[in-house]
Each structure stands twice: as C-alpha cells, then as structure tokens.
Amino acid sequence: MDFQYSEEQRLLADSAARFVRERYDFETRQRIAMGEAGFSAEHWAQMADQGWLALPFAEADGGLGAGPVEMMIVMEALGRGLVVEPYLPTVVLAGGVVAACGNADQRAALLPAIATGELKAAFAHAEAAARYSPAFTACEARPAEGGGYVLTGAKSVVLGAPLADRLVVLARTGRKPGTAQGLSLFLVDPAADGVVVRGYPTTDGQRAGDVLLDGVRVGADAMLGPRGQGLAVAERVLDAATAMLCAEALGAMDAAVAMTREHLRTRTQFGRPIGDFQVLQHRLVDMTIAAEEARSLTIRAALMLDADEAERRAAVSAAKVTVGDRGRFIAAQAVQLHGGMGVSDDMAVGHYFKRLYMVEQLFGDSAYHRDRWHALQ
Template identity: 45%
Template structure:
C-alpha cells in the first residue's frame, strides 16, 4: 500500500510548514498564554485567507472536499509550531457536526462563517461525574412552545470562553445514562440564560464551565435526529481523534528530534551523552513509539476515507496510542534534557502539556482500551 502523500497533500503540508517556520515559536505561545483570548484572531483570519479552514468541508458546502488524511497532514504540520488557534474545536469537531449531521439550512447558515473565520464554535458535552460516557447527560431540553427549554451545566468546554455558537448535548427523554434520548442543539452563546466561567487548561489554552438556565431553543436549532445523537457524536469524535493523532505525531516527532540533537551537544565525562549506549536505547524506544503512532494514525485515516466498518475500532486503537506513546515520549524527552526540559523557555514542556491534554480529551487510555475491546467483541 502506498503511504506517500498526494501532490495536494504535499502542497498543503509545505504551506503550513512555511507558516509555522515564519510565525510560530515558543515565545509566541508563551505570550498567548497570558491573553484573555488565548489565540491570535488575526492569525485565525490568515488561516481563512489561506484556505485552511475549508479543508474538511465538501465542495457543495463551500469547502475543499478534503479527506481525513488531508486533515491529518494539516494537524501534524500545525503541531510543530505549538499553534494555539482552535482548528480542532471549531473546524474539525464542531464543523464535523454540521458537515455530518446538519440540515441543509443549518449548513448554509453556519459553515460559510466558519470557513471565512468569522465565527468560533465549541462542543459542550462534558458534565461533572459523567466520566467519558457520552450518554451520561443530566442537562435537559424539555419541549416548550414549539421548541425546547435548555437547563443544566457543562464543564471544561474547550474554546467555550469565546465561542459564538455552542453545540450542546442534552437529554430530551430517558434516564441520565440511557444511550437513547440524547439530542444535540446549536445554541447561540449570546442567548439569555447562558453564563460562562473561563479558565486556563493545563496546556495554557482557554476553556469555560458553562451553565444554561431556561435557555429557549427553537425547533430548528436541533442538530441531527431527536433523541439519537450518540451515533453522530461518536462519528464526529472519531474524525477528531484522527486530527488529534496528527497533532500528537507532530509533537512526538519534534520531541524526539530535539532530544537527539540535545544529547549530541550535552557532554558528560568529556564526550556527548549521545555516545552512551543506555541513552541510545532510550531514544530508540522513543523512535519506536513515534512509529507505532504513525502506523495507527495512517490506518485510522485510511479506514475513515474508505468508509470502513472498522473505522471506530481503528480510531479507538489510535486514541490508546496517543495517550500511551505521548506520555512515554514526552517523559523521556524531559528526563533526557534534565531539569531544563521542564522550563517554560523550551518547547519540550509545552509539547508535554499538550500531549497530556490530547491523551485525555474525549477519553483516556483506559476508556479507549475498553471501547476497543467492546468493538472487537
């Protein structure tokens, strides 16, 4: 099987790589960590002008008609520059909900604004004590005056602090953990009854805890099928995992490269520490973890683009590897750099924190081992 990039993917990769080299470094990320927004709005507009925000959408939706592999390539290239702009949350995840589950009217109303960089989105699904169970939804949307009345709270909503629109999971029927009875709604974040409490995540990006109190939701704000949102959520999250895999792979590859270079310059006992066999073995183990991630990422992207029935299982396996390999590679990079690896001035610590977030987002290693086992039964 040919795993080489297509001409279009190579051009996309080169375009992102050039932008990253010219504009993105540790100092930029450190400065953005101190801002209320958490990313650069002007750079987001540059993404739109370069056509990057249209990659996942079909041509009929005004997009590039890109594949899962295209998104993977772009995510990997962006990760090398510690890019903070919310491509994953707004374009891949929320854009995925609109692309796969939105009505023609919803797509026409919202996708162009995402492609133009005019609107930000966030997926509000997590709740206290829910764990990673997407069906563990206590927020409710009760029928009211031809629409719904939304009540409840969502926690750790990535990009929720500044989003224009929220995609919110709420229970329209059934008990708190029933798989049936969960629905999705497109909610204008400026609607009355919505309150936000913003905070910084462990990697410095911004998120919010959001409360909904008697928020009036019109019938046409329902996204997808009433009471049957779980399959759509799982499909979109699987696509997001492929993008996350690209980001994790780029981060791990950079950590490996930086560690190898550092050991060539750091000396002990009159010679570079890269000469020590014990350290060579550790870097070889890092290399193996990177390549294992690459293989599982390619497999997941191929399964997704082919519409394979094994896509969900491939994405579950990839998510396990993102958590396990990301933890191993980043910890080894810090240890082989010594104390300097934990400093804010080096990109090592920033990639370590981002890999930690990617390993936990939408489900940790244990959760996806269980999901993979269930899908393989």
C-alpha cells in the same frame, strides 16, 4: 505501513510546515497562549487564508471537500508548533456536527462563516458524571410552551468555549442518562439568557470552559438533525476528532524527539556530547520507534473513519491507546534527557510534555479506549 502523499498533499504539508516554522515559533506561541484572548486573530485569519478552516466541508457549503488525510496533515503541523488557535473545537468538532446533520439553512448560516474565520464554535458534549461517554448525558432539553425547547444542565471542559460565537450542545430530549435513544443536538448562542461560560486556560496552554445552561430558550429551528438521534452523530464526530487529535500528537512527538536529539548532540559532559553515550542513544531510538508505532495506527484510524461503526470505533480506540501510551513515554523521556531544565517554562520541551499528557486524557483516556476496543472484539 507504506503511505505516500499525493502531489497536492505534499504541497499542503509543505505550506503547513512553513507556517509553523516561519510564523509560529515557540516565543510567538508563548505570547499568544499567555495573552488575555488566548488565541491570535491574525494567525486565525492566516489559517483561513490558507484554506485550512474550509478543508473538511463540502464545496456546496463553502468548503474544499478534503478528506481525513488532508486534515491529518494540518493537525500534525499544528501539533508540531503547539498551535493554540481553536482549530479542533471549531472545524473538527462543532463544524463536524453541523456538516453531518445540519439542514441546508443551518449549514449555509454557519459553515461558510467558519471556513472564512468569521465564526468560532465549540461542541458542548462532555459532562462531569459522564466519564467520556455521551450516552450518559444528563443535560435536558424540554419542549417549551409556544414551541422550541428549554435547555437546563451543565457541560464540563468544553474546548474553545471561551472563544466561541456559537455552541453546539448535546442534550436529552427523552429517556434517562445511559440510554442511547433520546439525545438531540442544538445550536445555542453563548450570549443568550441563561448561558454562563466560565472560561479558563488549561494546563497545556489551550482554552476551555464549563458551560452552565439555566432555562435557556431556543427555537425549534435550533435543533440539528432529527430529534432523539443525536448520539450517533456525536459519536461519529468525536471519533473523527479523536483521530485528528492523534495526528496532532504525532507532530508534538516528532518535535519532542527532534529537540531531544539536538540536545544530545550539543550538550557536553566529560568533554564530549552526551549523545555519544550509548545508553542515551538507545533511549532516543526507543522514542523514535514509539513515534512510528503511533503514526501507523493514527493513519489507519483516519482511513477508517468512513468504515462501519464497529470498525471505525475499534480503529480509533486502538490509535488513541497507542498515541496516549507512546506520547507519555516520549514526553517523559524528552524531559528526563534534558535534565532539570526540561520542566522549565522557558524551554519548549516542557510544554510538549504538558500537551502530550493532556492528549492522553481528551476524548477518553487509555483505560476507556482499551475497554471500548475489547468490547468490540
């Protein structure tokens, strides 16, 4: 696929690459990831100053009105640096839901604050029994006496939940789990009575949490979009997040290939660099080809986010399967070619391994997306 950036996109790519290179080296990343907060307020503010938190939102909502290509550029740079700040949970997921179906007051209250870095948010959509499908949401939102709703249920592995100032919750206002109708979206304050967020670090250094909702009372104005029509919004936002996750994985793949190439160039065995051995050269070439295959389908998925539902879903699933498979291959090869030290916490390559394996699981693993792709053919 022949794909050239515009001048503005090249400048964005340069600034994002410079941010990672100059302000987010591996030692800095490790210090942030292992810290109590799990993110750096300083780096989050710098990302806001760069305009990255405002990229996808309309200018009327305090954003820059950028498209999926610009978002891809930023996500790829964040993947290259293994950045742990909650960009995907806040800007792409929760911010994407508010931008897609929030009314004027809701957008005005939340999106400018997200764009300036004042507010972090998370999208509580996944449940333990749902197996990646939001249609199987069981969390309930029942009408309350005097108006509003009462939310009861549990959400699993909510990305960015321990850091969030606001939660967007997918809950059932009608029908039974497994049906497409009857799902609605709500804004929930994580500090409200009945909300418990059990936060934890994930294997790859990110932060997530399980969210328990026990009779949480919200007003009628907390509903985002029309009642019972939340599934289509949730699926569209999750597809966008999946495409952006694939873009992040591209950055991680490129970094893993580059550090492996450097290791083969500098590591000596039998008096010569191990990169001189042809069998290892072949493995490095295979890694490079795998990264390019993933790149082509990720670009296509991003460009298809505004297509009709079937085309969008097929493109995103094809990209997710490819990125999951190629990412795991590259991660495994990178660790093997580094030898036993590749799995040491002191070496960056092992952390790219963890992130790429986690990417394969997020928003549906390869088996889930293969099934979804086949169902659309």
